[in-house]
Amino acid sequence: MRLLLLAVLRPHTGNAVTAQRVRAHLEAAGHVCVLKDAFDFGSPSEIANLILAENCEAALALHLYRAGRLLQGHRIPFGIIFGGTDVNEDAKQKEKNTVMGRVLEEARFAVAFTESMKEMAQVQWPHAKGKIYVQSQGIATTPNATFNWNTFLQRSEWHQDEPSVYLVIVGPEVDPVFTREVKAKVKRAAGVRLIGEMPQGDLHAAVKNCFAVVNSSVSEGMSAAILEAMDLEVPVLARNIPGNAAVVRHEVTGLLFSTPQEFVHLAKRLVSDPALEKEIVTNGKAYVRMYHSWQVERDTYQQLIRKLEGSSED
Structure with missing residues (x-):
């Protein structure tokens, strides 16, 4: 047809x-x-x-x-x-x-x-x-093997006690008003980088090189970014909304947060607990293979x- x-x-x-x-x-x-x-x-x-x-x-x-x-x-x-x-x-x-x-x-x-x-x-x-x-x-991820994070990041303090931590925001500029608000806040935030849209292979490579992927959406149907992170064996921290909770089981395939304070607590816990990271990564990969073929x-x-x-x- x-x-x-x-x-x-x-x-x-x-x-x-x-x-x-x-x-x-x-x-x-x-x-x-x-x-x-x-x-x-x-x-x-x-x-x-x-x-x-x-x-x-x-x-x-x-x-x-x-x-x-x-x-x-x-x-x-x-x-x-x-x-x-x-x-x-x-x-x-x-x-x-x-x-x-x-x-x-x-x-x-x-x-x-x-x-x-x-x-x-x-x-x-x-x-x-x-x-x-x-x-x-x-889900089928295809990381670009030649991708280099150094092209995008320059050293800047996140805060005094953890200067090696960065938050990288990646995506196209869809809403002009919201984009201006985000850019203004990023300028005032040390350790935060805003990167525009990227080819899918580069994005997968970038995710693969990150410690975790954050989904802070207030409305989701099904986040491919979450599923791709799981497939790439990268931990996920996601806002606890129905769309995210449908694919992320708290402390099993990822971590769910409801407030900024809870996000910081869970992020620090993930950084300091290699056993939790390994369990989440293993379970997330298995979940994608089983349910998102x-x-x-x-x-x-x-x-x-x-x-x-x-x-x-x-």
Whole structure:
């Protein structure tokens, strides 16, 4: 089939990486995937023109609201992959909630990353219960063997008693206002480095060379950064929110914190307790291998896409 794959494609973001991975899964099964950025289109009519121009037979959207709403009313079958923003944020807004419910009515299937995401979606949109599947993100890390941290870091005191500790913040600048706030705070914080977006191989290499990975998000669906750190055998400290707690078991596969003070306490404990570090790393690697298989994810999407074969009903 010739498929339209619609997602938010800001470079080096989790959404873009997931979309590229799903496209690879589908193309491996012989499908042709036309990958487009949802933010390049303002209405379903623009997507209708794209579908016609690209001769697409079916579609798949990453994010129920951001991308899925653009597929409403077309005469091709489509599926949806939930994002954390869908169930954690957009579902709270009445207008968006209504739109997402209508999209689910038309969708042939929907995919949630966790059981908790599926349950939240079923509460919001009970009519979709029979079409929501769970497939965790599949992880396969590829560190760049030539990566050198010295390109990014210069010596600076973190604080007087532990000058060797650094906090490195990596990622693209998505929100201009938030970016300015972060940059202003980083300038006043010794030992903190802010690095822009990086190619995935370099990012994996950077993670591999770190003592731990921190996820301080207040809203997550499923953090690929956490899973990649586990796969790379690097300890994880994550904010205790549902999306993170779904993949991190406290003191088993990582450490969960709720306050800045608790984060500092747990970070210092991790640094001073090699046995805890080893246990977390070992358990995290085993967890990713068991529950986040890249091959299982490939098989699932290749099977689900068969639900889009043939024309939709008039």
